[in-house]
Amino acid sequence: MHFYLATSFIFPRSLRLRLFTLCFVATHMPLLAYLGWGFASGRIALAEFILLTMATVIGTGIALLGIGALLNPIHALAQTLHRGEGEAPALPDVGDVIHTLYAGVQRVASATRERLDDLHQAAHEDPLTGIANRRGFLAHMDALPDDRRRGCIAIIDIDYFKRVNDLLGHEEGDRVLASFATRLSALVRRVDMVARWGGEEFAIFFQDCIEDEASWSLARIASRMRSEPIGRVQDRPISFSAGVCRWTGGELDAALRRADDALYEAKQSGRDRVCRAAPILQEL
Structure with missing residues (x-):
């Protein structure tokens, strides 16, 4: 030509x-x-x-x-x-x-x-919230260079979300999910990765971040949720629980499981709190 x-x-x-x-x-x-x-x-x-x-x-x-x-x-x-x-x-x-x-x-x-x-975006982006979905999160983590494969992973769950759908309707539930995704994205750093993990669960990768910094960041978001709530259920601000796990570039699934275990502990301890995963021997 x-x-x-x-x-x-x-x-x-x-x-x-x-x-x-x-x-x-x-x-x-x-x-x-x-x-x-x-x-x-x-x-x-x-x-x-x-x-x-x-x-x-x-x-x-x-x-x-x-x-x-x-x-x-x-x-x-x-x-x-x-x-x-x-x-x-x-x-x-x-x-x-x-x-x-x-x-x-x-x-x-x-x-x-x-x-x-379009197909790539549809496969890696959550249509409701506009942030990455689970597949997009995992693809992002897999594509990280070796010198960026460290930080903290948090699994987050909106407290009593079922009540939002049952008492206020599914449209309000969708609005809460979208507002929560926007709140998370606005209050973390640009290098951090925010994704909708599924349902009312979200995931954040705090890149090059220690547990103290990740926990402080989540506590700051929780404080904003109380002072400027994205919604209320039974006259109580909508809150969240979170589990945080340190990740040093090893097996990602293991870190995700530990963060999920820490989230379970946070929910069992009364919700509206952040719990850290128990350290393992190789990270001491």
Whole structure:
């Protein structure tokens, strides 16, 4: 395509004449060299030169006819494309055909890329809250470079969320979930990863963060939930419980299980609190 565009100054509206010109020049290069040598040396047979020139012109014409025959399927395809678009079925010039086919390929490629992007987003993003879903969270963690595979993982659960749905309705429940996701995303650092883990559970990866910092960050969010509640159930601000686990780049599933165990402890201890996972020997 680059060569096609670069030669567009030669008969820009007729690809056949452009092909003829290129073939003529290419096939006559030896004759032109012979002519230059003959005039320089005075040893040229003019009659033979004219005969050879005519033969090469005929050969070029035959080559051009063959190329035209090879391009006929493109003509037919272009005609089909024009008819499919509801345009007049007039056969376009081959140059227009190539432009049409090239533009069509570009459109298909662009649409395919957009579709793949949409599918990737749908697979990794929670449609209700607009943040990453569990798959997106795990993909993000798996893609981290080795020097960023450390920090703290928190599993968070909205307290008594079932009451929100039962007493206020599922629409209010959806609003609470979306508002909670927005609150979490706004109150953590940009490098931290927030995701909806499933249902009323969320996950946060505090990158390059120790447990004290992660616990303090969650406590600050909990305080904001009390002072500026995203909703109330039975006249009580909606709160959350959380379990925090340190992660040093080992098995992620093990860290997630420990964070989930810490969350269970927080809920069993009365909710609206943050609990840390018990340390293990390799992290001491």
